[in-house]
Amino acid sequence: MRAIVWTAYGPPDVLQLRDVEQPVPGDDELLIRVKATTVTAGEVELRSFRFFSVLTVPLRLFFGVFKPRGQRIPGQELAGEVVAVGAHVTRFKVGDRICAHAGLRFGGYAEYATLPERGMIVRIPDGLSYEEAATLPTAGLYARYFVQRGDPGPGQSVLVNGGGGSIGSFAIQLAKTTGAEVTALDRTDKLEFMTSLGADHVIDYTQEDFSQRARSFDLILDVVDKSWFRRAVCALKPGGVYLHSNVSLLRFIQTKLTRDRNDRTAGFVTDGNDREGLADLAEMLSSGELKCVIDRTYPLNEIACAHEYAETGDKRGHIVIAVA
């Protein structure tokens, strides 16, 4: 089968199209004909390994210290059709249309992938395209974790930091469904896009430092983890909550220590294993309650171009790879 192999840590062209052996499902696994996958910010960061966090050393040990070990195929999330099932599989059958989060197992950048049936896999509604479904397991679920953890309500004021990206574009919409007033923050050319997703107000981070808006927000969803932590907290109303997903040690300590005399707190959002949440998102997308904006779609053999485009920062919403 054709697959993208991660040959080194470096620029987009370390991702190379190769003919590799098609995987064979184990007794409790599904064989999936991949129809669509995505380019997430996480994959772009991992590909080059130019980041530092408490996870850097464990991730290097896991993936390979000097270069990716073995014939590693990237791709954290995928959508496709089940074409074979192992002897012990009970939840799925051949012909099911699914989307899945492969996590660090990866494997989405290929024509076929195997995943254990107990993994983050859900059936998708008939009317939902594979391209749209592929955007849900990482960005959709992460946005959902943020909004669920923050639990805003009618009349509350929510700031989504990084609202023009994959996670942010879903977070704006999910926060709006709670009745909250949503302000979205991103760069100049994404302001109109965020308004089109339902944001009540937008802020251009290249023109304004939102942390100067003292005591403005009940909840800050910092999905892009780019704000100055101490200052961002100042933009919260008394009792407000700042949520982020940054795994650096400094952020961890700050998060634990933050509870000022105005009872403003910070929290860390991590991913879970919420299959029901993923199925809900697929229903919402299929019914039109949620919009998924695909900025560009690339074929598998143009994966390097897709990663290059992701690095420009120009994208709004999602980049999808159409595999079949």
Ligand SMILES: NC(=O)c1ccc[n+]([C@@H]2O[C@H](COP(=O)([O-])OP(=O)(O)OC[C@H]3O[C@@H](n4cnc5c(N)ncnc54)[C@H](OP(=O)(O)O)[C@@H]3O)[C@@H](O)[C@H]2O)c1
């Ligand atoms: N499993 C995963 O892969 C995973 C899961 C959860 C979280 N994350 C992490 O979460 C982060 C966001 O992910 P994503 O997929 O939503 O990324 P994305 O699609 O690249 O979106 C990020 C958005 O934030 C904007 N931005 C950059 N700096 C900003 C600032 N200072 N203030 C406000 N907005 C700013 C970016 O605009 P510009 O074009 O100006 O940069 C972009 O529009 C990534 O760092 C990612 O690694 C990853």
